[in-house]
Amino acid sequence: MTMTSKTSYLPDLGAIAAPQLPEHVRFWEFCARRELRLQRCAACTRWRHPPAPRCPHCGSPESTWELAPARAELFSYTIVHHASTPALRDRVPYNVAIVAFPELVDMRIVSNVIDVPPHELSIGMALQLTWQEQAPGRVLPLFIRKEAIA
Amino acid sequence: MSSLSPVPEGRRACIVGIGETRYTKRGVQADRGEWALACEATVAAARDAGLDPRRIEGLASFSGDSSLPWLMQHALGIERLRFASMVWGGGGSGACGALAHAVAAVESGQAANVLVFRSIVQRPGSRYGEAGGFSEVPQIDLLAPFGMLTPSSMMAPTFTRYMHEYGIRTEHLAEVALAFRGNAQRNPRAVMHGVPLTLEQYLASRMISEPLRLYDCCQENDGACALLVTTEERARDLPGQAVRVLAAQQGGNAGWGAATMGTHTMPAAEYGWGNGEQLARDLFGAAGVAPGEIDFAQIYDHFTPAVLMTLENFGLCGRGEAGDFVAAGNIRPSGSLPLNTSGGLLSEAYIHGLNLVAEAVRQLRGESTTQLAKARTGLVTAGLGSTPFSAAILAA
Numbered sequence: 001m002t003m004t005s006k007t008s009y010l011p012d013l014g015a016i017a018a019p020q021l022p023e024h025v026r027f028w029e030f031c032a033r034r035e036l037r038l039q040r041c042a043a044c045t046r047w048r049h050p051p052a053p054r055c056p057h058c059g060s061p062e063s064t065w066e067l068a069p070a071r072a073e074l075f076s077y078t079i080v081h082h083a084s085t086p087a088l089r090d091r092v093p094y095n096v097a098i099v100a101f102p103e104l105v106d107m108r109i110v111s112n113v114i115d116v117p118p119h120e121l122s123i124g125m126a127l128q129l130t131w132q133e134q135a136p137g138r139v140l141p142l143f144i145r146k147e148a149i150a
Numbered sequence: 151m152s153s154l155s156p157v158p159e160g161r162r163a164c165i166v167g168i169g170e171t172r173y174t175k176r177g178v179q180a181d182r183g184e185w186a187l188a189c190e191a192t193v194a195a196a197r198d199a200g201l202d203p204r205r206i207e208g209l210a211s212f213s214g215d216s217s218l219p220w221l222m223q224h225a226l227g228i229e230r231l232r233f234a235s236m237v238w239g240g241g242g243s244g245a246c247g248a249l250a251h252a253v254a255a256v257e258s259g260q261a262a263n264v265l266v267f268r269s270i271v272q273r274p275g276s277r278y279g280e281a282g283g284f285s286e287v288p289q290i291d292l293l294a295p296f297g298m299l300t301p302s303s304m305m306a307p308t309f310t311r312y313m314h315e316y317g318i319r320t321e322h323l324a325e326v327a328l329a330f331r332g333n334a335q336r337n338p339r340a341v342m343h344g345v346p347l348t349l350e351q352y353l354a355s356r357m358i359s360e361p362l363r364l365y366d367c368c369q370e371n372d373g374a375c376a377l378l379v380t381t382e383e384r385a386r387d388l389p390g391q392a393v394r395v396l397a398a399q400q401g402g403n404a405g406w407g408a409a410t411m412g413t414h415t416m417p418a419a420e421y422g423w424g425n426g427e428q429l430a431r432d433l434f435g436a437a438g439v440a441p442g443e444i445d446f447a448q449i450y451d452h453f454t455p456a457v458l459m460t461l462e463n464f465g466l467c468g469r470g471e472a473g474d475f476v477a478a479g480n481i482r483p484s485g486s487l488p489l490n491t492s493g494g495l496l497s498e499a500y501i502h503g504l505n506l507v508a509e510a511v512r513q514l515r516g517e518s519t520t521q522l523a524k525a526r527t528g529l530v531t532a533g534l535g536s537t538p539f540s541a542a543i544l545a546a
Contacts, residue, residue, distance in 0.1 A: 010297045016281060019291040028291070050289050050413050076314075076414075076422070078306035081357040084299045085281040093357075096298045098307045098414045106405070108415050110296050118360075123314050140295055
């Protein structure tokens, strides 16, 4: 699968993917522009995710949205074999990846690694951000294996 | 041993009755519904306690039980309803939390006799392996588009990491499934009674979400379970044997506010281990009991690796040692720390963990179908992986 594939890694699952918390809306708006931005406290500069109405460290309600670091790695994962909805029946087995940004403390996102066969995944694998539109207006931050620079 | 509780002697809480309906596969009791099952379990618990159900004064449940307080008042004819409490959160993380609320209510004098109950009839479209059941998780939009839609896939990456960091192997998970299935063979209430499991069958079972195979996941069942809690003073006037609640608490580590149902941003050192250290410390402290004094445990077994993590989190074995601990036979009925003697959620029934409390009560009364020679003090846990979850220490 390539970044220009017409088929997204997983299909549109409908309403369950819609944000319920107003704090999440900006995150997805940035994703629609293919920018992976995470919330950062405007007062103490610490990052937080998922988005929250105040900084858990200093209490400030003021925040900025900053680009996630380019350096990413596979913190953990699962290979899902059970199709929990009929729309996933032709996609199993697929992986769900917990992607960490090693330059930040405990900042991770849930994603997929779209170009690696299930049993080549390994904890600590270096990853690189890519994007796919799963449904009109819903663009997902996904990852591919980062090839070592020769 | 003596409890460190500041509550005066006669006012301390104890469990004086347990009641259960038939436990079945999911959907089998749908024609009766959750309310009827809740009432049946309650009446059984009241009969066990020798108490008229109309004298129940408080209700405590968890996981959004549908048998609302006024429905229970209506059907049971409760004369003086003074306390009603619901512990937040899905699944069974609140099972011992609801017990804790009942304990607080009777020890503070808010209600004399408090019912703890959970009733489950699984409706079509709400299976635990189906995506739709979790649409009300507030952060689900950060998980669902990536195919993380069910408890198994939400928890699995923590287990992957646990196995990676501590060398836990498939056969360690299998030992949990096989030991509990073995216990279920002696328990006629168990849904898996008469259905033994071999290692070969375990290994051949289909993958759900790696590393979880089918038999690493708890069942989906219909049934209800109820406990009656009152003070030791009142228990003396009742015919049955009271079981003391040395401690029942909710808790869990800090930093787990966006864990398996969020973006998995819990502290890295605990990610593949669990959030139970703080609750364990508080619970043992409140009970005045050390982990080494626990004779048996009924551990929340929604998934087999969670049992291993819980053993370590509660100091019942060393960190990273649970694999070797179970491989040595320690969790079998003949071992040093027998677990889930009814078959647990994996093999008795998944009544969101309240049936684990009922089994602890049976052990302490000497009435289990896998009765242990030494059963004076027992631990029950409810959940792991979200804060708060809950746990209790009971004593004969």
